[in-house]
Amino acid sequence: MSEMQMALTNTAGITSVMSFWVFAASNGFKQRKDLMVKIGSGAMVLAFVSLTAAIIIRGIDAQRFPLANLYESLLWFAWATMGSYLVLAKAYGVRQLGWLASLTALLMFLYGSWLPQSQHDIQPLVPALVSYWRWIHVPPLIVSYALFFLGGLAGFIQLYMAGRIQSLITAIVTVCLALLAVVLGTFTTVDTAWLQILFAGASLVGSVISFKLLQRVDKKIGDAKLAEIYDDVSYRCIAIGMPALTFGIITGGLWANHAWGTYWSWDPKESMALVTWLSYAAYIHLRVHRECSAERLALVSIVGLLLTLMTYLGFNSLGLGGLHSYGKFK
Amino acid sequence: MRRPTKQNTRQETRTHVNTESEKTDLKPQTSVKNVLASVKLTIFLMSLTALTVLIGAWCPQESANGKEKVVEQFGAETAKLLTQFGITDIYHSPWFLSLIAMLTVNMIACSFMRVFPRVKLLNKPLPFIGGREIGKLPVNTSVNITKGEKSAFTAIALKLASKGFKVSTNEERLLAEYGKYGRLAATVTHIGLLTLLVGVTITSWTGFSGFQPVLLNSHLDFHESEHSKLWIGKLPDWTVRVDETRREDHPTGEAKQWFSKLTVIDKNGKEVKTQEISVNNPLSYDGVDIYQSSWGLDHLILNFNGNERRLDLRPMGKLYAAFLPLDQDTMMLFSVRADGKPIKVFAKRPDWEGPRMLTELSKDKPAKLGPVTISLIKTMPVTGLQYKCDPGLPITYIAFGFIIVGVLMAAIPHRHVWVSFENNVLYFGGRSVKDKVGFERLLKAMETQIIRDFGEPKAEDVVETPSGAEAQMPLKSGSPASNSQAGDAKTQTNAEADAQKTSSSTKQNKKELAASATGSGNTENAQGDS
Numbered sequence: 121m122s123e124m125q126m127a128l129t130n131t132a133g134i135t136s137v138m139s140f141w142v143f144a145a146s147n148g149f150k151q152r153k154d155l156m157v158k159i160g161s162g163a164m165v166l167a168f169v170s171l172t173a174a175i176i177i178r179g180i181d182a183q184r185f186p187l188a189n190l191y192e193s194l195l196w197f198a199w200a201t202m203g204s205y206l207v208l209a210k211a212y213g214v215r216q217l218g219w220l221a222s223l224t225a226l227l228m229f230l231y232g233s234w235l236p237q238s239q240h241d242i243q244p245l246v247p248a249l250v251s252y253w254r255w256i257h258v259p260p261l262i263v264s265y266a267l268f269f270l271g272g273l274a275g276f277i278q279l280y281m282a283g284r285i286q287s288l289i290t291a292i293v294t295v296c297l298a299l300l301a302v303v304l305g306t307f308t309t310v311d312t313a314w315l316q317i318l319f320a321g322a323s324l325v326g327s328v329i330s331f332k333l334l335q336r337v338d339k340k341i342g343d344a345k346l347a348e349i350y351d352d353v354s355y356r357c358i359a360i361g362m363p364a365l366t367f368g369i370i371t372g373g374l375w376a377n378h379a380w381g382t383y384w385s386w387d388p389k390e391s392m393a394l395v396t397w398l399s400y401a402a403y404i405h406l407r408v409h410r411e412c413s414a415e416r417l418a419l420v421s422i423v424g425l426l427l428t429l430m431t432y433l434g435f436n437s438l439g440l441g442g443l444h445s446y447g448k449f450k
Numbered sequence: 451m452r453r454p455t456k457q458n459t460r461q462e463t464r465t466h467v468n469t470e471s472e473k474t475d476l477k478p479q480t481s482v483k484n485v486l487a488s489v490k491l492t493i494f495l496m497s498l499t500a501l502t503v504l505i506g507a508w509c510p511q512e513s514a515n516g517k518e519k520v521v522e523q524f525g526a527e528t529a530k531l532l533t534q535f536g537i538t539d540i541y542h543s544p545w546f547l548s549l550i551a552m553l554t555v556n557m558i559a560c561s562f563m564r565v566f567p568r569v570k571l572l573n574k575p576l577p578f579i580g581g582r583e584i585g586k587l588p589v590n591t592s593v594n595i596t597k598g599e600k601s602a603f604t605a606i607a608l609k610l611a612s613k614g615f616k617v618s619t620n621e622e623r624l625l626a627e628y629g630k631y632g633r634l635a636a637t638v639t640h641i642g643l644l645t646l647l648v649g650v651t652i653t654s655w656t657g658f659s660g661f662q663p664v665l666l667n668s669h670l671d672f673h674e675s676e677h678s679k680l681w682i683g684k685l686p687d688w689t690v691r692v693d694e695t696r697r698e699d700h701p702t703g704e705a706k707q708w709f710s711k712l713t714v715i716d717k718n719g720k721e722v723k724t725q726e727i728s729v730n731n732p733l734s735y736d737g738v739d740i741y742q743s744s745w746g747l748d749h750l751i752l753n754f755n756g757n758e759r760r761l762d763l764r765p766m767g768k769l770y771a772a773f774l775p776l777d778q779d780t781m782m783l784f785s786v787r788a789d790g791k792p793i794k795v796f797a798k799r800p801d802w803e804g805p806r807m808l809t810e811l812s813k814d815k816p817a818k819l820g821p822v823t824i825s826l827i828k829t830m831p832v833t834g835l836q837y838k839c840d841p842g843l844p845i846t847y848i849a850f851g852f853i854i855v856g857v858l859m860a861a862i863p864h865r866h867v868w869v870s871f872e873n874n875v876l877y878f879g880g881r882s883v884k885d886k887v888g889f890e891r892l893l894k895a896m897e898t899q900i901i902r903d904f905g906e907p908k909a910e911d912v913v914e915t916p917s918g919a920e921a922q923m924p925l926k927s928g929s930p931a932s933n934s935q936a937g938d939a940k941t942q943t944n945a946e947a948d949a950q951k952t953s954s955s956t957k958q959n960k961k962e963l964a965a966s967a968t969g970s971g972n973t974e975n976a977q978g979d980s
């Protein structure tokens with residue numbers, strides 16, 4: 121890794137930490153709130169710009185499109201999360217999403233920096249990845265994952281604004297347990313079978329409980345108007361994430377057909393992407409159907425976030441590799 | 451100035467209801483039919499399918515990994531259980547296939563009963579509606595126009611047009627639509643999905659595929675192809691000869707690319723086509739594609755004091771190795787990194803700590819080990835060729851195109867705006883199903899602008915109202931901006947708003963209207979905008 125690239129990546133990491141704290145702290149101040157939100161956004165813009173530069177320089181250093189292993193894809197994920205947030209903030213003026221977006225980017229940076237050195241180094245590509253299809257197929261997928269994450273995060277805020285506190289807490293615990301499983305699976309030697317059970321069990325039980333708890337409303341908390349806005353933001357994220365995911369899956373099929381002669385081979389990761397796709401298709405139809413309450417839809421978007429996490433990081437870290445094990449390094 | 455008559459209003463209300471929920475148009479058709487065409491069923495089936503695929507992603511599939519993998523991962527007992535429930539081959543299980551079948555039926559029913567008929571509605575003109583109906587729209591507001599009159603109407607039309615709306619006007623009413631083609635999303639996507647099913651079905655009934663490791667100078671034929679049970683296709687009678695095959699390395703020794711030079715030989719033995727293939731670069735002939743999918747060294751041929759001997763190679767990390775037991779304890783080991791590279795010769799005995807290297811040999815450099823002269827005749831490469839014939843592919847690709855375009859269209863928000871200018875009040879409102887907030891912001895911005903530019907009377911405005919836009923209209927009797935009338939209109943608006951209590955922006959509007967009565971207008975701006 122060149123020094124320039126290192127410096128830029130670190131700048132992006134540090135500014136996203138700053139952005140997170142300033143955004144989060146802004147809620148504690150009444151008068152300076154606007155100013156702090158501005159500073160937080162500014163830090164995010166800085167993080168976004170330096171990360172963009174870092175990725176470009178990595179590409180130049182490597183003399184290839186810089187999206188070939190887990191570390192690089194994490195950089196892209198953080199990039200897409202911040203970029204999408206900045207666009208959303210401009211279009212909707214949503215602020216609370218800011219600290220969640222920088223937190224997500226931050227976690228991705230941390231996760232990336234804990235990866236072994238071999239991931240940070242620029243390494244030659246295996247024959248299967250030498251193709252222009254790589255940069256057609258992968259970026260839309262990463263972008264769709266980032267948008268689905270933001271959609272789920274907007275769902276969290278929506279639950280808060282709708283006063284569904286108990287349901288919200290359950291959902292947060294669920295996502296944290298799932299993240300824990302992914303982190304343990306990546307960095308420790310805990311038996312992956314247990315981690316699979318942790319991930320799946322937490323997701324299943326947590327989602328069911330959250331759905332049940334939706335009936336408990338704390339009327340003192342929240343803001344119906346903001347809840348509606350976050351509902352809309354969540355839907356926008358998913359409505360745009362969906363074509364990106366579709367495009368990614370289909371171009372993956374075209375690539376596979378080009379390289380191996382079959383566009384679909386029920387490879388685990390492929391299948392998992394299909395699961396995610398079907399779930400968001402179900403979400404879209406739930407919207408069209410118009411019989412599902414906004415809070416339920418928020419929870420569906422959070423379940424979607426869990427599935428996205430599973431597709432993106434879960435499959436490799438929980439020992440369910442398959443063809444797409446470029447993310448594997450143990 | 452014409453006011454909507456009572457009768458007129460009633461009629462508008464009816465048409466309005468029709469447009470408001472297009473569902474009602476189709477209700478009679480759908481309610482008669484059964485659950486097959488219900489979206490509830492769709493969601494239920496999709497969730498079940500997702501769950502099934504999830505299980506399939508988690509459990510290694512026999513078709514891809516073989517039975518051993520399942521046993522290795524779960525142990526014999528559990529593996530047996532999983533197999534019994536069809537989980538180890540879930541994508542061919544009756545459960546999965548019937549899910550797909552039900553989804554298909556559901557989709558066909560839905561598509562033909564609900565989705566496709568919508569296309570006809572697309573060009574059905576929507577009515578222009580008056581202030582009262584506009585007040586019932588999900589987002590609506592009204593502004594007291596105190597100056598500029600008709601140019602306020604023109605300004606809003608221009609503003610909408612500049613935001614990408616398609617605007618049509620009818621005297622003092624306006625209807626604007628944005629993202630009309632977004633409404634075709636469902637149709638396009640579903641046509642794509644149905645087409646995909648057709649393509650996949652054609653392939654599974656007439657196509658075939660397979661994999662065959664082929665040694666250098668040997669032939670690939672298609673007799674061991676895989677195809678579905680319902681197959682009605684025919685296998686080719688031509689074969690493919692491997693003329694050359696090699697591996698190219700990165701400087702670090704990892705494989706960079708594999709190449710094979712192939713020649714197609716027809717049934718009469720005639721050579722008809724020669725091409726070098728590599729990963730991502732297949733050969734196509736007669737509807738069959740042949741892909742480079744793996745590569746290896748298969749065996750060595752060595753000469754021991756004049757006797758040729760073939761030794762099978764096994765991949766060991768980056769190397770390939772062959773073993774030759776000499777006696778009970780001693781083992782000879784030959785390792786080679788790549789075709790054409792020298793071969794290292796080792797010996798191994800149990801009482802030695804590791805194998806000892808004895809010598810190296812290559813094609814033109816035989817080695818002498820005691821009384822034995824070993825020379826290398828050749829290393830035999832093997833190329834893994836994947837082939838497939840997929841007649842449904844063009845249709846599948848067309849389907850992919852439709853699906854991508856369809857889901858992209860679904861992201862386009864569809865918006866409608868109605869405007870009516872009555873009694874010096876500009877009513878406007880609309881709806882957007884997919885992008886409520888953005889739409890509200892847009893209307894809010896327009897409201898602010900209209901209030902700023904047209905909401906405040908200025909002495910000279912009252913006197914010389916005519917502007918470019920208004921010249922077309924005969925001047926109305928009684929200056930619209932006379933104070934008493936404006937006041938009337940305002941009370942009327944507020945009364946309506948109170949009665950309807952439809953949206954928060956209406957309430958805010960009241961405040962802003964009141965505020966603007968004391969604020970200042972900007973004539974220059976108003977003219978600039980209109």
Ligand code: HEM
Nearest residue numbers: 401408489492553556557560564565635636639856857860
């Ligand atoms: C398999 C059975 C399916 C059925 C019965 C079904 C049914 C429907 C129905 C009734 C609508 C509403 C149409 C309208 O209100 O205009 C719809 C919309 C839609 N469907 Fe499906 N659908 C199915 C599968 C899928 C799948 C797998 C996708 C893939 C993403 C999909 C994508 C869409 C899209 C994009 C829309 C438009 C949504 C919008 O306008 O926001 N459908 N579907």
